Amino acid sequence: MKPGHGEVLxxxxxxxxxxxxxxxxEEFRRQLDGGMWAAVPTVDGRSGRRRAELVQHYADIPxxxxxxxxxxxxxxx
Amino acid sequence: xxxxxxxxxLIALALTMPLLWRGGSELAARHRERMGRSRVSAGGxxxxxxxxxxxxxxxxxxxxxxxxxxxxxxxxxGFIRVPGxxxxxxxxxxxxxxxxxxxxxxxxxxxxxxxxxxRLLSEYCVEFPDLTGEADRSRLPASDDxxxxxxxxxxxxxxxxxxxxxHLVGRQLDPSRVRRxxxxxxxxxxxxxxxxxxxxx
Numbered sequence: 001m002k003p004g005h006g007e008v009l010x011x012x013x014x015x016x017x018x019x020x021x022x023x024x025x026e027e028f029r030r031q032l033d034g035g036m037w038a039a040v041p042t043v044d045g046r047s048g049r050r051r052a053e054l055v056q057h058y059a060d061i062p063x064x065x066x067x068x069x070x071x072x073x074x075x076x077x
Numbered sequence: 078x079x080x081x082x083x084x085x086x087l088i089a090l091a092l093t094m095p096l097l098w099r100g101g102s103e104l105a106a107r108h109r110e111r112m113g114r115s116r117v118s119a120g121g122x123x124x125x126x127x128x129x130x131x132x133x134x135x136x137x138x139x140x141x142x143x144x145x146x147x148x149x150x151x152x153x154x155g156f157i158r159v160p161g162x163x164x165x166x167x168x169x170x171x172x173x174x175x176x177x178x179x180x181x182x183x184x185x186x187x188x189x190x191x192x193x194x195x196r197l198l199s200e201y202c203v204e205f206p207d208l209t210g211e212a213d214r215s216r217l218p219a220s221d222d223x224x225x226x227x228x229x230x231x232x233x234x235x236x237x238x239x240x241x242x243x244h245l246v247g248r249q250l251d252p253s254r255v256r257r258x259x260x261x262x263x264x265x266x267x268x269x270x271x272x273x274x275x276x277x278x
Contacts, residue, residue, distance in 0.1 A: 001225060003207040004215030006131030007138050039228040041142040050144045052228035054236075069138075071225045072217075076242035077186070077202035 001071040010070065028058045028068065036070040128218065135220035142224060149269070154261055157181045157223060159230050161189070180258065181226045183219035186249050187241065195259050200250055201241035203229075 002008050011027040013020030032038060039052040040061060052069075055061050061068060140148050147157050160175035177198060180188040186200035205217055205225045217225060229237035246252050 001135075001205075001217055001221045003205075003217050004131070005127075006218045006221055007134045037229070039232055041228075048144070050142065050147070051231035052142070054228075054232040069142075069224075069228065071221070071228065072205035072207060074203045074225070074229050074237045074240045075206055076240060077204035 001069065003072070025058045028061075031070045032056070035073055037073050039069050039071065040065045040067070041069070132218040132220060135218040135224070139220045139224045139227075143227060146269075147227075150262070150265070151220075151223065154258065154265060155182070156258060157227060158262065159227060162231075162234050179230060180255065181223050181230070182250075183222045184216065186244075187226060187230070188246060188250060188255055190255075190259065195256065197246040197252055197255055199243050200246045200248060201238055201243055202249065203237060203241040 010031065011024055013024050015021045015024060028038065038055050040055055041050065042053050042062065042065075043050050053062070055068065139151065143151070143157065147159075151157050157180070159179045159181060161177040161179060162175075174192055176191070176193075177189055178192050179201075180190065182188070186202045188200050189198040190196060191198065203226065205222065207215070216222070226237070246255060
């Protein structure tokens, strides 16, 4: 998410392909270093409840995740 | 006498002409600069449809992340309710549902309230500022702002609440309007549970 633009595709690739995964890792770090938060939308298998999971490391991304959404850090308004 | 006054007036006008000319040029230059800035935004010509397209994309993204009920709530009422996940007090254990919940509005504070009684607790002012400085003070599209709050609350409620500025309800939001929204929400849920019995379960 980018102020003034909304959703912008930053990178896409197959994490099972090493070259593509490297690019995804690099972009993931770049976004977090830039001060963004990374979230993965998830669905609880039992209750079906939807929520988000904040991830701070690439390795924390659930293997089944199809996307990671970066958004600016929350600040007091 | 009149002739002398006329001559003096002409001389004064002639003397002030350069000053008037310079002042006019500066005003014109400032006006040109302002117009240029407003026409060019974020490195390109101003596109009046950009914000509308951004909001459409944001709505699709929000819809793909939240559940059907939350999406319908946002579509119909303009806000989303998220149950509070922090620990309950012992005395609340017998009540059904969450001890407290939040209403998420776009570009307005998050409101905490007690679903069982409708009591308004507090408003949390939170925003998601541009950190790159590229966006020239613009903000997230409305639906992205709602999604960012939803993601922050459902993933790490303590963190987002800890970062927000907390006030009693009424600082930015009109309490009577929030109460009216709670009434609208209750009516909406009643109607929805009648139309789709599974939704009320």
